Amino acid sequence: MSTYYKKSPIRLKWYLSHWKGYVVNREWLSERERYFAVIFFKSLKRLDQEELIFLKEKYYTDIPSKSNIETDLIETYKQHSDETMANQLGMDVKDYREKRVRLENKLKRIIEEVQQEQNLLITNEAEEFTLKAGKLYLKSYDMSFLGRISPDYVLTQDGKQAKIFHKDDESVDEFIFKLGMEKEPIKESEYDYIFNCVYHWKK
Known part of the structure; x- marks a missing residue:
């Protein structure tokens, strides 16, 4: 019996590290991975454009982190440091970090809501x-x-x-x-x- 659709703790950093992997591997995602990808991207769509791009530029990188040993596909990517992003945006590191934390907390709350909605959708459609x-x-x-x-x-x-x-x-x-x-x-x-x-x- 599958159990991954249940209420599970929201590990935001885990979602963010898989961001690019969900996209580049979209044709090869397992059903479990598709479940989490749908929740994540539905949540991203509820952010404002500026908020979305702010997080994307930090986490949607070209720096490989972890590969799947069975498929050899890259699943996760490393994030840019706060210092790097603050310098790129011409911001004080402290100000950048405060904004990032604020947006990440907002996204985490959204993911919690979307997960509940998705679980309800799956439950209602189940044969x-x-x-x-x-x-x-x-x-x-x-x-x-x-x-x-x-x-x-x-x-x-x-x-x-x-x-x-x-x-x-x-x-x-x-x-x-x-x-x-x-x-x-x-x-x-x-x-x-x-x-x-x-x-x-x-x-």
């Missing part, structure tokens, strides 16, 4: 999924003779033992609205790449 409450998955349940869900349902911590539901299953809503459970997709849906902001920089 198959399991139901869970916290760390517990619904394993099985019975229906009463009145067509209601019996309260004697079984939960498990092992996601592999969880009951698989289909999109048109009418019992799902009762578990979600009455018991507070949530969907966890088994397979992520297909989605388009969001690369327009990379090539056009909001011109």
Whole structure:
């Protein structure tokens, strides 16, 4: 079962180091990489043009950092130093760093929002999924003779033992609205790449 679409800590520097790699390797990204690339580029599109270019000039570099040992593709690129960028822009290093930190904090908040939106989109489009409450998955349940869900349902911590539901299953809503459970997709849906902001920089 794939798990990378779940709520995960936002490692902004990790996203920024993969920026160029997502672009140059766009035709060879794994499904996991596409998930993160979509979140990242959707988030970049919510920045102002000046903010986007400010971060791009520091992180979207031609300095290779890490390659994939299996594909030999360059995945990450090194950033320019604050001193280099401040000198290039004619700014005091302290002022440059303060502006960078402010913009990065803004981008991190945006990524958190976009990740939640993307997870919801994936969940709503999923054809198959399991139901869970916290760390517990619904394993099985019975229906009463009145067509209601019996309260004697079984939960498990092992996601592999969880009951698989289909999109048109009418019992799902009762578990979600009455018991507070949530969907966890088994397979992520297909989605388009969001690369327009990379090539056009909001011109």
